[in-house]
Amino acid sequence: MKRTRTYDWEDPAISAGAVGRGSGLEFLREILAGRLPTAPVAATLGMALEKVDHGHVVFSLEPGEEHYNPIGSVHGGIYATMLDSAAGCAVQSTLPQGMAYTSLDLTVKFLRPVTADTGKVRAVGSVVSSGRRTALAEAKLLDPTDRLLAHATSSCMLFPVPAT
Known part of the structure; x- marks a missing residue:
């Protein structure tokens, strides 16, 4: 009954090194x-990142049992990660060259359970308000x-992105 999952990733320093070299929208594209x-x-x-526009991004995920908590539904941390990514990247998409962001907080409201039978879910993020020092974004999991x-x-x- 044991299950395994294998995946690959690339060096995160490559994309981290590109932050701020162009606009946030260019970076995400x-x-x-x-x-x-x-x-x-x-x-x-x-x-997966599916769509990027100024102030708007969409991430998707096909939920599977590897995302489950012990009670048989997708763990809330998966929801939160998707929503944090969508909200943060929506803000990123509005930044000019030389600027970066970090999340200060995330408030999540869980409304319905997600299981492998739900089908592909999408986290849609959009900027609500943006100033010189802070931005407010929202994200919906659909x-x-x-x-x-x-x-x-x-x-x-x-x-500002620190000088290297």
């Missing part, structure tokens, strides 16, 4: 196009029929 590596956590979970499964808000700190 390079990841989407496969010219920069995706985050190792995306490989770990099987999460099932294939656009039913809301979870909702999150995130505050992000904006800062």
Whole structure:
């Protein structure tokens, strides 16, 4: 009954080194196009960046039993990771060259369970408000029929990329 899962990832220093060299939107589009590596956590979970526009991103995941908690549904940490990624990358997509962000907080509301039978879920992130030092974003986790499964808000700190 033992199950295994194997996956590969690329050196995260490659994409980290590209942060701030162009706009945040350009950075994310390079990841989407496969010219920069995706985050190792995306490989770990099987999460994919599907869409990137200014102030808006979409991540997807096909839930499987490898995402389950002990009670037979997708663990809330998977929801939170997807929502944090979507909200944060929505903010990233609005940043000019030379700027970066980090999440200050994440508030998640779990509304419905997700299982392997749910089908592909999407975390849709969008910027609500952005200033010089902070940005507020929200993300929604949706099932294939656009039913809301979870909702999150995130505050992000904006800062210049440190010189190397």
